[in-house]
Amino acid sequence: MSKLKWWQKSIVYQVYPKSFQDTTGTGVGDIPGVTRHLDYLKSLGTGAIWLTPVYPSPMVDNGYDISDYCGIDPSYGTMEDMETLIAEAKKRDIRIVMDLVFNHSSDQHPWFLESKKDRTNPKADWYIWRDAKPDGSAPTNWRAIFGGSAWTWCEERQQYYLHTFAEAQPDLNWENPEVRKALFDAANFWLDKGVGGFRIDAIVYIKKPEFADGTPDGPDGLVGIHEMTANTPGILDFLHEFRREVFDGHDIFTVGEANGVSPEELPQWVGEDGVFSMLFEFSHLELAYPEGEIWCKRFPWKITQLKQALTASQKATAKEGWYPIFFENHDQNRSMHRYFPEGTDPKTAAKALATILYTLRGTPFVYEGEEIGMTNVAFPHIEDYNDISTHGQYEYALKKGFTPEEALKCVQFQSRDNARTPMQWTCETNAGFTTGKPWLPVHEDFMDCCVEAEAEDGDSVLSYYRRLNRERTTGAAAEILQQGTYEELLPDDERVYVFERSLDDHATYTIVNFTNEPVTYDAGFLKDAKPLLGNCKNPEKGKLRPAEAVVYMD
Incomplete structure (x- = not known):
C-alpha cells in the first residue's frame, strides 16, 4: 500500500x-x-x-x-x-x-466596476458580455441557479452580462x-x-x-x-x-x-x-x-x-x-x-x-x-x-x-x-x-x-x-478503514446498506438500516466477525433495529 x-x-x-x-x-x-x-x-x-x-x-x-x-x-x-x-x-x-x-x-469588485463602464476599458472583457437579441431580450433563455434570467442588462455598456448565480455575482x-x-x-x-x-x-x-x-x-x-x-x-x-x-x-x-x-x-x-x-x-x-x-x-x-x-x-x-x-x-x-x-x-x-x-x-x-x-x-x-x-x-x-x-x-x-x-x-x-x-x-x-x-x-x-475518530485513526481497524478496499454487499436490498473494507486477511463490515422499522438480513458474510462499534447496544447478527448501524470486524 x-x-x-x-x-x-x-x-x-x-x-x-x-x-x-x-x-x-x-x-x-x-x-x-x-x-x-x-x-x-x-x-x-x-x-x-x-x-x-x-x-x-x-x-x-x-x-x-x-x-x-x-x-x-x-x-x-x-x-x-x-x-x-x-x-x-x-x-x-x-x-x-x-x-x-x-x-x-x-x-462591487473593482474589476467589474471597471468592466461595466464601457466596451473599451482595460477590463472590458474580464466578464461575459453579450448583445441583446434583436427584440431586446436576453441573449439566451438560461435560468440562473438562484432563479430568474441568468442575464442582467447593463445601461452603461448597453449589453447583458452573465451570472450563473445571483445578478450580483457576474461570471468571470x-x-x-x-x-x-x-x-x-x-x-x-x-x-x-x-x-x-x-x-x-x-x-x-x-x-x-x-x-x-x-x-x-x-x-x-x-x-x-x-x-x-x-x-x-x-x-x-x-x-x-x-x-x-x-x-x-x-x-x-x-x-x-x-x-x-x-x-x-x-x-x-x-x-x-x-x-x-x-x-x-x-x-x-x-x-x-x-x-x-x-x-x-x-x-x-x-x-x-x-x-x-x-x-x-x-x-x-x-x-x-x-x-x-x-x-x-x-x-x-x-x-x-x-x-x-x-x-x-x-x-x-x-x-x-x-x-x-x-x-x-x-x-x-x-x-x-x-x-x-x-x-x-x-x-x-x-x-x-x-x-x-x-x-x-x-x-x-x-x-x-x-x-x-x-x-x-x-x-x-x-x-x-x-x-x-x-x-x-x-x-x-x-x-x-x-x-x-x-x-x-x-x-x-x-x-x-x-x-x-x-x-x-x-x-x-x-x-x-469521537469514538469513530479513535477507531479510524488508532483503533484495531485503523489500517483497514484508512487503506482497505471497498466492496458493496447485498446491493439489491432496499432497506440496508452493507459494505466491506478489507486489507490483507482482515475486514470490517458496515451495516446500516435506512428504514424506521426493524429488519432482518442475510448475515452469512459475517461468519466469525465480532462487533466493533455501533449506534445501538448489543447488536444481533442478521437483525437491525430502526436506523441501527453496526460495524463488525474479523
Missing part, C-alpha cells in the same frame, strides 16, 4: 464562520471565534479546517460574492486575526483551507488569460500566508459553451443554466493550468466542487493525472432532484439508488484519486432529514450516517453541527429566511402553481438556512454563540443539542463521533 498523505488520515471540518462563534457581540461569527475553538476541533481528529469565504463582500450571497480576493471582511476580523488563526492552527497540526470562488466575483471570463493570472495570483497570495489547501467553488461552470437557447423546462420559459453549461468540454485545459500555476510544488490538498461531473469522469479530475486531490460530486445528494435542483420538484428515490451513487464514487477513486466523504455542507439541509423517513429518531440517524462517513474509503468531511446532530429548522414565514436561494426557489414554486403554504413547506425542508443556524455550544442564551442578537435565529433545541451537554454524555452524537 502507498503511504497516505496527511489529509488522507485526518478529517476535514467545515466552518461556516458567520455561524460558528461570535466574539464581539455583533451577532455574526468571526475569525477569532474559530481560533477560540481550535482545541475542540482537534479533539474531533481535525487535520484541516475549511473556511467558507471570509473575504470582503457585500454579502448578497453570504460571502460567495467577493469584492477583494486578498482581504478579510471587517465583519469577520482583520488580516492579523487570519494570520493568528493560521499560526495557532499550525501549532495543533491543523491546516486552514480557504474557499476559492473563481467562477464569479461580486458586482476565463477565456481571458489576464483573468486567469489574476485569480492564480490571488490563490498564491494565500499559499504565501501558509494555508494548507483550497476548496474551489462552482468550478464546473468556468468554461462556457456556445450561447444558444435550450428547451424550456419550467413555466417561466427558461432552462436551467446548470444543464446548459456545467462541465463544458475544454474545462480541463483551464484546470490543468490552474494546477501548474498554483497547486504543484506545495504540500496542500485541493477539493473541487464539481456538481455535474459523473463518477465515471472522476479519474480525469483527481489523482496524479487529474487536477484536484479530491472532488465533491453530488450524485448521492441529488437523488430527489433528477431534473436539477428545483426544490418543489422532489421525486421519490430508493435506497438502492443511494447505494449505487456511493459505490460508483468509491469504485471511481479506488485506484486513482481519493474520495471526500460528506453528507452535509453549507448548501444542503441537515442530512438525517434527507436520508431517513420522517419520525426516525434524529440522534440514532445522525450516528448511522456518521458510521458510514468514517468507514468508507476517503477523507471524512464534517460540517459544523453535524457532529452534535443538529437538525433542520422550520421558520414560520418566508421573511424569516436569509438565504437568497431560498427566496428564489419560493418564487419559482409560486409560479409553478403552489400555494404560499406549499411553497413554504418546500423551502422549510430544503433551505440552505437549515445548515446555517448558529453553532450550538452551551445551554446559555443563544447557545453560547453570541451575546448579541444572532444574524439567524438559534435552533430551539439547543438546550439538549449542544457541545456542552453532549460532551458529558457518553451516549451522545458528539461522543460517538
Whole structure:
C-alpha cells in the first residue's frame, strides 16, 4: 500500500464562520471565534479546517460574492486575526483551507466596476458580455441557479452580462488569460500566508459553451443554466493550468466542487493525472432532484439508488484519486432529514450516517453541527429566511402553481438556512454563540443539542463521533478503514446498506438500516466477525433495529 498523505488520515471540518462563534457581540461569527475553538476541533481528529469565504463582500450571497480576493471582511476580523488563526492552527497540526470562488466575483469588485463602464476599458472583457437579441431580450433563455434570467442588462455598456448565480455575482471570463493570472495570483497570495489547501467553488461552470437557447423546462420559459453549461468540454485545459500555476510544488490538498461531473469522469479530475486531490460530486445528494435542483420538484428515490451513487464514487477513486466523504455542507439541509423517513429518531440517524462517513474509503468531511446532530429548522414565514436561494426557489414554486403554504413547506425542508443556524455550544442564551442578537435565529433545541451537554454524555452524537475518530485513526481497524478496499454487499436490498473494507486477511463490515422499522438480513458474510462499534447496544447478527448501524470486524 502507498503511504497516505496527511489529509488522507485526518478529517476535514467545515466552518461556516458567520455561524460558528461570535466574539464581539455583533451577532455574526468571526475569525477569532474559530481560533477560540481550535482545541475542540482537534479533539474531533481535525487535520484541516475549511473556511467558507471570509473575504470582503457585500454579502448578497453570504460571502460567495467577493469584492477583494486578498482581504478579510471587517465583519469577520482583520488580516492579523487570519494570520493568528493560521499560526495557532499550525501549532495543533491543523491546516486552514480557504474557499476559492473563481467562477464569479461580486458586482462591487473593482474589476467589474471597471468592466461595466464601457466596451473599451482595460477590463472590458474580464466578464461575459453579450448583445441583446434583436427584440431586446436576453441573449439566451438560461435560468440562473438562484432563479430568474441568468442575464442582467447593463445601461452603461448597453449589453447583458452573465451570472450563473445571483445578478450580483457576474461570471468571470476565463477565456481571458489576464483573468486567469489574476485569480492564480490571488490563490498564491494565500499559499504565501501558509494555508494548507483550497476548496474551489462552482468550478464546473468556468468554461462556457456556445450561447444558444435550450428547451424550456419550467413555466417561466427558461432552462436551467446548470444543464446548459456545467462541465463544458475544454474545462480541463483551464484546470490543468490552474494546477501548474498554483497547486504543484506545495504540500496542500485541493477539493473541487464539481456538481455535474459523473463518477465515471472522476479519474480525469483527481489523482496524479487529474487536477484536484479530491472532488465533491453530488450524485448521492441529488437523488430527489433528477431534473436539477428545483426544490418543489422532489421525486421519490430508493435506497438502492443511494447505494449505487456511493459505490460508483468509491469504485471511481479506488485506484486513482481519493474520495471526500460528506453528507452535509453549507448548501444542503441537515442530512438525517434527507436520508431517513420522517419520525426516525434524529440522534440514532445522525450516528448511522456518521458510521458510514468514517468507514468508507476517503477523507471524512464534517460540517459544523453535524457532529452534535443538529437538525433542520422550520421558520414560520418566508421573511424569516436569509438565504437568497431560498427566496428564489419560493418564487419559482409560486409560479409553478403552489400555494404560499406549499411553497413554504418546500423551502422549510430544503433551505440552505437549515445548515446555517448558529453553532450550538452551551445551554446559555443563544447557545453560547453570541451575546448579541444572532444574524439567524438559534435552533430551539439547543438546550439538549449542544457541545456542552453532549460532551458529558457518553451516549451522545458528539461522543460517538469521537469514538469513530479513535477507531479510524488508532483503533484495531485503523489500517483497514484508512487503506482497505471497498466492496458493496447485498446491493439489491432496499432497506440496508452493507459494505466491506478489507486489507490483507482482515475486514470490517458496515451495516446500516435506512428504514424506521426493524429488519432482518442475510448475515452469512459475517461468519466469525465480532462487533466493533455501533449506534445501538448489543447488536444481533442478521437483525437491525430502526436506523441501527453496526460495524463488525474479523
